[in-house]
Amino acid sequence: MLDPQIIFAGILNGLLAGGIYVLVAVGLTLIYGVLHIINFAHGSLLMLAMYAVFYLWRLLGVDPYVALPLVIAGAFVFGFVLYRLVIGRFNHGRDENILLITLGLSIVIDNAALLFFGGDTQTIDVPYAGSFVELGAAFLPLPKIISFAASLLLCAILGLYMAKSDTGKAIRAVAKERQGARLVGIDVDNIFAVSYGIGIACLGAAACLLMPTYYVTPSSGHAFVLVAFTIVVLGGMGSFVGAAVGGFIIGITEALGGLLLGEQLGQIGISLIFILILLLRPTGLFGSKA
Amino acid sequence: MKKHVGKPVSRRGFVAGTTALATLGFPAILRAQPAAVKVGLIHPVTGFVAYNGQQNRLGGTMAIEDVNKAGGIKSMGGAKIEALLGDSQSKVEVGVAEVEKMNEQGVAAYIGCFQSPVGIAASQAASKYNTPFLIDVGASDLIVSRGLKNVFRLKPGFGVCVDDGIASLGALNKAAGGVAKSAVIVHESGEFGTGTAKLLQGKLPSIGIEAKELIGHDNPTRNFDNIALRIRSLAPDVIMMSNYGNEYMLLARTLYQQKVNVAGFFSILGGGFNYKFVKEMPDVSQYMMDVNHWYNPRSPQAQELKKRVEATGALFTFEVYLTYTNVMLLADALERAASADKEKLTAALAASTFKAELMPYGPTKFVNGQNQGGKPGVMQALKGDIEVIAPEEFASAKAVFPKPKLN
Numbered sequence: 001m002l003d004p005q006i007i008f009a010g011i012l013n014g015l016l017a018g019g020i021y022v023l024v025a026v027g028l029t030l031i032y033g034v035l036h037i038i039n040f041a042h043g044s045l046l047m048l049a050m051y052a053v054f055y056l057w058r059l060l061g062v063d064p065y066v067a068l069p070l071v072i073a074g075a076f077v078f079g080f081v082l083y084r085l086v087i088g089r090f091n092h093g094r095d096e097n098i099l100l101i102t103l104g105l106s107i108v109i110d111n112a113a114l115l116f117f118g119g120d121t122q123t124i125d126v127p128y129a130g131s132f133v134e135l136g137a138a139f140l141p142l143p144k145i146i147s148f149a150a151s152l153l154l155c156a157i158l159g160l161y162m163a164k165s166d167t168g169k170a171i172r173a174v175a176k177e178r179q180g181a182r183l184v185g186i187d188v189d190n191i192f193a194v195s196y197g198i199g200i201a202c203l204g205a206a207a208c209l210l211m212p213t214y215y216v217t218p219s220s221g222h223a224f225v226l227v228a229f230t231i232v233v234l235g236g237m238g239s240f241v242g243a244a245v246g247g248f249i250i251g252i253t254e255a256l257g258g259l260l261l262g263e264q265l266g267q268i269g270i271s272l273i274f275i276l277i278l279l280l281r282p283t284g285l286f287g288s289k290a
Numbered sequence: 291m292k293k294h295v296g297k298p299v300s301r302r303g304f305v306a307g308t309t310a311l312a313t314l315g316f317p318a319i320l321r322a323q324p325a326a327v328k329v330g331l332i333h334p335v336t337g338f339v340a341y342n343g344q345q346n347r348l349g350g351t352m353a354i355e356d357v358n359k360a361g362g363i364k365s366m367g368g369a370k371i372e373a374l375l376g377d378s379q380s381k382v383e384v385g386v387a388e389v390e391k392m393n394e395q396g397v398a399a400y401i402g403c404f405q406s407p408v409g410i411a412a413s414q415a416a417s418k419y420n421t422p423f424l425i426d427v428g429a430s431d432l433i434v435s436r437g438l439k440n441v442f443r444l445k446p447g448f449g450v451c452v453d454d455g456i457a458s459l460g461a462l463n464k465a466a467g468g469v470a471k472s473a474v475i476v477h478e479s480g481e482f483g484t485g486t487a488k489l490l491q492g493k494l495p496s497i498g499i500e501a502k503e504l505i506g507h508d509n510p511t512r513n514f515d516n517i518a519l520r521i522r523s524l525a526p527d528v529i530m531m532s533n534y535g536n537e538y539m540l541l542a543r544t545l546y547q548q549k550v551n552v553a554g555f556f557s558i559l560g561g562g563f564n565y566k567f568v569k570e571m572p573d574v575s576q577y578m579m580d581v582n583h584w585y586n587p588r589s590p591q592a593q594e595l596k597k598r599v600e601a602t603g604a605l606f607t608f609e610v611y612l613t614y615t616n617v618m619l620l621a622d623a624l625e626r627a628a629s630a631d632k633e634k635l636t637a638a639l640a641a642s643t644f645k646a647e648l649m650p651y652g653p654t655k656f657v658n659g660q661n662q663g664g665k666p667g668v669m670q671a672l673k674g675d676i677e678v679i680a681p682e683e684f685a686s687a688k689a690v691f692p693k694p695k696l697n
Contacts, residue, residue: 003523006519006520006523010519013513013519119335119341119342119343121341121536121562123571129547130547132547132548139547141547141548214540215540217341217536219340223512227512255515255516258516258517263505263506263507263517264506
């Protein structure tokens with residue numbers, strides 16, 4: 001039997017990991033909620049953002065946390081332009097075409113990254129990487145605490161933006177009823193592009209928060225996408241609050257599963273949640289019925 | 291000045307002359323160019339171990355270029371080696387498909403595949419056509435224990451690496467007064483990591499160290515925090531690792547960040563233990579030890595190749611010099627067989643006494659496809675550099691064990 005202190009430390013570690021999962025999942029669920037498609041390029045775009053963070057640090061010496069506003073803005077513009085020039089232009093008004101376009105984009109981006117960046121593993125060694133906060137049996141690395149706090153803050157800001165701003169209200173209107181939104185004068189196509197841009201901006205933020213403790217290779221973004229899909233299903237497709245709650249549940253499940261069942265069997269917990277949710281509550285914890 | 295006056299060449303005469311030259315002369319020139327020997331290089335240049343595969347390919351193509359520049363295979367009239375480049379995409383089934391594709395292109399031999407499972411399946415596929423298969427990287431001993439006559443491995447497998455590693459760790463621990471009494475083994479869950487971990491578990495007691503637990507992990511693993519916690523709860527004296535590059539680096543960094551204090555980190559075939567890791571993370575890597583393939587630092591050829599590789603901006607990792615050496619082994623066999631005939635080539639490889647100039651190996655002697663002279667080195671990261679600490683004849687520094695505690 002494990003020491004309760006170790007279990008407590010495991011829960012804390014799970015919460016910290018969940019903070020990052022939340023950001024990746026929020027982007028995914030936002031895109032689903034508005035565009036009604038699963039963005040298959042999510043992992044590839046996360047990887048691109050991670051490379052952006054890495055090169056800002058390598059070439060200009062910009063700390064990943066300092067780079068946060070720049071990368072978020074850059075990722076938003078990139079996502080917006082990508083939607084306007086590629087996804088929005090070639091979908092011919094059919095949602096299923098967007099699935100294929102994002103899948104194709106994913107393949108192109110992965111291979112372009114391999115061509116331009118090489119397959120080598122790139123890491124950022126920040127001076128505070130070894131700093132930690134001791135809390136009982138838990139040694140919480142400072143970069144992970146910063147990432148967790150920043151992730152919560154960004155989610156709160158995004159939540160406020162969606163609730164209070166005109167654009168946020170327009171996004172919610174389009175998500176709820178496209179035709180109605182169009183009738184009241186909302187530029188739906190523009191809202192699609194803005195939503196896609198915000199989803200990718202979330203990935204930009206996640207990339208900044210991940211890089212001090214993780215690495216980037218052309219395939220590293222995909223490691224977070226499967227877990228993000230699970231979170232979106234758990235929280236409810238398109239549900240902003242669901243993605244946040246789901247992220248923490250999955251983080252803690254992964255941590256406790258790993259501690260109690262071993263690292264490999266521990267991943268079963270995530271898959272089990274995925275299956276149970278699909279069987280018992282297909283709309284997810286906070287999802288509304290179609 | 292005397293003007294040369296002769297009978298002008300008529301158009302008909304010119305055509306007849308050039309036709310005669312074309313039919314008589316050019317075939318003679320063409321006959322003087324022997325057919326190139328096609329060699330399949332199958333590596334994972336995309337997928338989760340893409341970097342390693344690209345390094346393998348770099349070493350292989352450099353070696354082929356060197357052989358061709360030096361006049362090709364002389365006993366075959368200067369035949370050039372032609373590389374057929376295959377990408378296994380880090381997947382077994384794709385590696386096998388590459389074997390089939392290259393067989394149709396008339397390949398004389400294969401070199402690959404970095405990952406043990408891909409090497410096992412691909413060499414099995416090549417055995418249907420009796421085509422020689424040289425395993426440049428691939429640690430599992432299953433590769434050379436299936437009785438396949440076409441499979442050759444110059445480098446040592448994980449059995450030898452574990453034996454040498456256990457002997458080195460035993461000697462270090464004895465010299466340190468037996469400070470290490472327990473170990474935890476963290477390994478990737480594939481054939482290479484699991485096989486190595488099981489061997490270690492069985493052999494650690496022979497040097498007075500108990501393996502407290504074997505912890506497997508997937509590829510890729512996002513987060514090693516749980517494993518670090520588990521290790522801290524087990525409080526071992528030594529952490530032994532056997533995994534691929536990304537997970538090796540991530541695990542090392544997590545253990546450092548989580549302040550896991552042990553007498554030593556000792557990896558067997560640690561995929562991420564290289565110059566990049568120790569230079570970019572000197573604090574994390576400091577005092578870590580690894581039993582792995584290593585070039586002979588006293589070999590002028592190895593030093594020259596290291597310079598050439600580094601001049602291209604690449605790192606001189608074991609994948610580069612192992613694939614390079616395997617191409618040279620194949621070229622030597624082709625030279626002695628004087629033919630690309632598969633049977634003759636297999637026989638030449640089986641009887642090879644090739645001198646692996648770059649490696650700290652003994653004389654080459656293949657028994658059931660495994661070179662008996664293949665030996666690993668034991669290295670330690672010291673002050674942002676990699677030093678060889680064993681075997682003694684190649685050592686460049688004295689080992690630090692136990693390592694100082696983290697603050």
